[in-house]
Amino acid sequence: MDTFNEFDTQGTAPQRNLSDIISHGFNHYVKIIGWSILIIILIAIVSSLVSTLLGSLVGYNQLEAQAQMEDMMSGGSMNPTDAITQMMSVPGYKESIILSYVFGLLLYPVYAGFVYAMHKVNTGQSVGFGDFFIGFRQNTVQYIVYGLIMGICLMIAAMLCVIPVFFVLPLFFLGIPIILFENASATAALSKSFNIAKANYGTLLGVSFVAFLICIAGIILCGIGILATAPFFYAAMYSAYVAYNGVPRQIAQS
Numbered sequence: 042m043d044t045f046n047e048f049d050t051q052g053t054a055p056q057r058n059l060s061d062i063i064s065h066g067f068n069h070y071v072k073i074i075g076w077s078i079l080i081i082i083l084i085a086i087v088s089s090l091v092s093t094l095l096g097s098l099v100g101y102n103q104l105e106a107q108a109q110m111e112d113m114m115s116g117g118s119m120n121p122t123d124a125i126t127q128m129m130s131v132p133g134y135k136e137s138i139i140l141s142y143v144f145g146l147l148l149y150p151v152y153a154g155f156v157y158a159m160h161k162v163n164t165g166q167s168v169g170f171g172d173f174f175i176g177f178r179q180n181t182v183q184y185i186v187y188g189l190i191m192g193i194c195l196m197i198a199a200m201l202c203v204i205p206v207f208f209v210l211p212l213f214f215l216g217i218p219i220i221l222f223e224n225a226s227a228t229a230a231l232s233k234s235f236n237i238a239k240a241n242y243g244t245l246l247g248v249s250f251v252a253f254l255i256c257i258a259g260i261i262l263c264g265i266g267i268l269a270t271a272p273f274f275y276a277a278m279y280s281a282y283v284a285y286n287g288v289p290r291q292i293a294q295s
Contacts, residue, residue, distance in 0.1 A: 052163040052288030055280055059247040062280045070276035073158045073168055077272040080173050084151065088144070095140040101133030149188035150176025153221045155275035163288065175221070183220050186227035191216065211238045211245035217275070218282035222289040237285050245281060252277035
């Protein structure tokens with residue numbers, strides 16, 4: 042297990058403001074962008090294969106379901122509520138969604154890898170493929186529990202008209218690096234992330250929102266560009282963490 046201390050003079054920490062945190066994240070992220078694209082592609086391939094497999098296990102055929110929905114909506118009279126109701130009635134659809142969500146939670150620890158890679162770059166260390174899977178070597182259950190709690194809260198916020206999601210997100214923004222660098226439990230990470238966000242809400246709201254915009258810019262600008270921009274969210278997460286907590290130093294490995 043990797044253990045971290047509070048500060049490392051080799052690394053740099055941005056000032057506690059929006060522009061410095063985003064700049065710090067960007068300047069370091071470009072050094073791991075190749076690895077990040079590779080990991081995102083790998084996640085996409087694995088997710089697609091598993092989703093197809095799980096769908097077949099519960100009797101859900103995506104192509105047939107899509108054709109069925111196109112036929113039902115061809116008249117142009119179906120409203121979104123009716124469309125959702127019809128989708129839920131497709132055999133195996135609900136079961137497939139539930140299983141895919143569970144699999145997504147099991148993959149959640151991989152996002153700690155982007156934070157860890159940012160830390161290695163920031164402290165002058167080389168980054169390797171295995172670094173992106175540190176979340177599966179330690180604190181795995183804590184990441185999954187944290188992802189579950191955050192997912193439920195964001196889902197509730199989304200049901201209140203989507204916009205509240207952006208105001209809730211800063212409260213969870215620092216959870217992953219807290220678990221990674223402080224070996225914290227999911228609940229302890231949630232508590233500390235909430236307290237930091239409460240004291241610095243405006244800045245973290247701006248950082249999380251700008252990071253989100255950069256992430257989706259890959260879709261708006263060039264579709265496939267999402268492969269390069271999506272991981273930036275975790276780069277900004279790392280930079281925000283070190284801005285408020287200092288640069289952690291690895292002191293032991295077991």
